[in-house]
Amino acid sequence: MMLFYVFLPVVTYFVTRAVMRSFRPEFGGCPNAGILWLHPFRALSLFVGRWFPLHYQIGYYRSEFRFYNKYGSTALGSVLPWGATPTLWLADAQAIKAITCDVSVFEKDVEAYEVLHVYGRSMIGTEGAEWKRHRRVAGSAFNEGINALAWMETTRILKEWTEELDSQVGSNGTISLSTVEDLTQLTLLIVACAGFGRREPWKEDISTATLGGHKLRFRAAVLRSVAIESLLINSFAPSWLARLRLPWVSRIVSETSDTYEALRVHMLDLVSLSRAWMVDGKVDSGMGAGILRNLVEASTNELDGDRKSLTDDEVLSDIFTFLIAGHETSAHALSFAIGLLALYPDVQDKIFKETLDVWPHGLPEIATPASYKECMPKLVYTLATLHESMRLFPPLSRFAKVTRAETTLVARRFIRNKAGQPDKVKAFSIPVEPGSIVIVDIMALHRNPLAALYWGEDVEEFKPERFIDTETYSWPRDAFFTFSGGARSCVGQRFALAEGVCILASLVRRYEIILPSHLVEKPFEEQRRLLLRWKPGLTIVPMDCRVRLRRRGSCP
Numbered sequence: 206m207m208l209f210y211v212f213l214p215v216v217t218y219f220v221t222r223a224v225m226r227s228f229r230p231e232f233g234g235c236p237n238a239g240i241l242w243l244h245p246f247r248a249l250s251l252f253v254g255r256w257f258p259l260h261y262q263i264g265y266y267r268s269e270f271r272f273y274n275k276y277g278s279t280a281l282g283s284v285l286p287w288g289a290t291p292t293l294w295l296a297d298a299q300a301i302k303a304i305t306c307d308v309s310v311f312e313k314d315v316e317a318y319e320v321l322h323v324y325g326r327s328m329i330g331t332e333g334a335e336w337k338r339h340r341r342v343a344g345s346a347f348n349e350g351i352n353a354l355a356w357m358e359t360t361r362i363l364k365e366w367t368e369e370l371d372s373q374v375g376s377n378g379t380i381s382l383s384t385v386e387d388l389t390q391l392t393l394l395i396v397a398c399a400g401f402g403r404r405e406p407w408k409e410d411i412s413t414a415t416l417g418g419h420k421l422r423f424r425a426a427v428l429r430s431v432a433i434e435s436l437l438i439n440s441f442a443p444s445w446l447a448r449l450r451l452p453w454v455s456r457i458v459s460e461t462s463d464t465y466e467a468l469r470v471h472m473l474d475l476v477s478l479s480r481a482w483m484v485d486g487k488v489d490s491g492m493g494a495g496i497l498r499n500l501v502e503a504s505t506n507e508l509d510g511d512r513k514s515l516t517d518d519e520v521l522s523d524i525f526t527f528l529i530a531g532h533e534t535s536a537h538a539l540s541f542a543i544g545l546l547a548l549y550p551d552v553q554d555k556i557f558k559e560t561l562d563v564w565p566h567g568l569p570e571i572a573t574p575a576s577y578k579e580c581m582p583k584l585v586y587t588l589a590t591l592h593e594s595m596r597l598f599p600p601l602s603r604f605a606k607v608t609r610a611e612t613t614l615v616a617r618r619f620i621r622n623k624a625g626q627p628d629k630v631k632a633f634s635i636p637v638e639p640g641s642i643v644i645v646d647i648m649a650l651h652r653n654p655l656a657a658l659y660w661g662e663d664v665e666e667f668k669p670e671r672f673i674d675t676e677t678y679s680w681p682r683d684a685f686f687t688f689s690g691g692a693r694s695c696v697g698q699r700f701a702l703a704e705g706v707c708i709l710a711s712l713v714r715r716y717e718i719i720l721p722s723h724l725v726e727k728p729f730e731e732q733r734r735l736l737l738r739w740k741p742g743l744t745i746v747p748m749d750c751r752v753r754l755r756r757r758g759s760c761p
């Protein structure tokens with residue numbers, strides 16, 4: 206019996222592979238790269254993807270442009286054995302643009318986001334009229350006002366954070382920084398304040414841990430809920446497991462459910478506060494909370510059947526979505542950026558020079574509502590650095606669309622010249638059947654070396670200059686998909702750029718970012734590989750991005 210279970214998958218693999226190879230060598234001119242063992246954009250595959258052993262099989266998370274190079278095509282076909290679903294992989298700017306602009310044919314793969322529907326349905330995991338209702342409500346909060354608030358809030362928390370960092374200077378004059386840990390807290394505090402009016406100090410007051418009957422503090426509740434393990438347990442483990450007293454399992458299930466319950470209570474507190482503000486007429490409290498206000502107002506319209514209305518569960522689910530989408534992405538993007546700055550001191554020097562013009566007398570203690578408008582346009586190189594780091598490490602490295610009607614996409618085939626560079630590019634059409642899955646392979650697109658349309662031969666290099674327009678050069682906007690594109694693009698893009706630029710510029714203005722001591726003696730390629738290692742999670746997660754900071758003499 207045992208042998209049967211071991212051999213069945215192996216036999217299935219070879220049989221299916223053989224059948225596919227013989228009957229379907231190509232998808233309308235698009236090379237068939239084989240069987241996909243895991244749906245490439247499901248929470249489970251993100252979890253399993255950390256250990257995915259089939260590095261030479263399509264679907265491997267860290268493959269970047271490798272498979273496209275191997276087959277000489279910017280589009281690849283593959284098949285999910287379950288249901289024999291055709292799955293198209295794209296690292297082609299024009300085809301991706303066509304997909305993201307045609308929302309009637311290519312819908313969001315909302316099933317992938319079901320794990321986020323802990324409290325109800327939300328903007329990120331819905332489609333059509335339901336999604337429009339959510340987006341109409343929350344979307345209008347994302348204006349220049351919230352970006353300016355994000356800037357001010359970033360400045361406030363940075364001051365407290367850097368004071369703590371300064372108190373940790375070691376005997377060698379440097380401070381160790383575990384980027385993911387600190388930036389996760391930082392970006393969470395920023396979105397909680399600018400979006401939801403919840404202003405917290407950098408250093409949590411642990412003595413107030415359970416004040417107000419909370420089982421878990423707000424920050425801990427959000428951070429635990431975002432872990433892919435918690436989301437999977439919450440989605441798939443039945444709650445009765447907690448009552449069975451099974452060693453380990455029952456405890457984990459029970460703790461997970463407590464975490465989401467604790468967060469629900471915190472979010473209900475926010476909603477009550479916002480309702481109280483509305484009753485008191487505190488429409489513009491100066492505290493931010495624009496997203497919260499819009500959501501809560503929409504829930505009070507519910508009974509009128511207003512097209513801008515949301516149910517109470519939808520409000521909680523949207524708050525949850527914004528808290529999660531609004532911090533993890535930014536924290537990981539910034540961790541990679543800081544790691545890259547440690548590796549490239551010349552880039553750091555250029556940012557430092559830029560910040561000297563903006564803050565000649567050192568970092569401001571507080572920012573005013575005008576600071577964002579004054580500083581952001583001057584920090585051109587800092588913004589280019591953030592863009593370039595998100596090109597190499599896009600937090601959402603791939604996402605999926607489901608095809609609803611028969612259509613055709615155009616991609617490109619190429620052959621490599623003697624120097625190994627892609628050459629002789631030729632467009633070809635791919636017929637796409639309804640029901641097919643299309644993977645927008647952002648990381649591969651960002652590492653596509655084809656000239657003209659994309660990033661060029663130096664695609665692997667970290668060069669912020671490629672994001673700065675000149676008289677003769679305009680950076681290829683259509684080949685940059687970190688925030689997706691079209692109607693379903695990231696609603697928080699400008700918010701993320703505002704906080705990101707403020708954090709990077711301020712950090713470099715105050716500190717020199719240097720490599721951790723265990724990497725100093727290693728060759729550059731190894732330093733880069735070790736510092737920037739990542740694993741898949743909800744977004745790509747830096748695994749060991751630790752740097753050191755040395756206070757700059759010229760910064761008061």
Ligand code: HEM
Nearest residue numbers: 329530531534535538600601604687688689695696697701
């Ligand atoms: C570096 C930071 C960020 C990156 C790279 C990023 C990336 C993305 C991407 C690629 C999508 C599209 C996902 C898909 O179609 O499956 C998206 C959607 C979304 N993002 Fe972001 N995001 C970032 C920051 C933020 C922030 C700061 C917020 C809110 C404060 C936010 C809120 C959202 C929401 C609500 C959606 C869903 C939009 C919709 O479905 O209409 N994101 N983001």
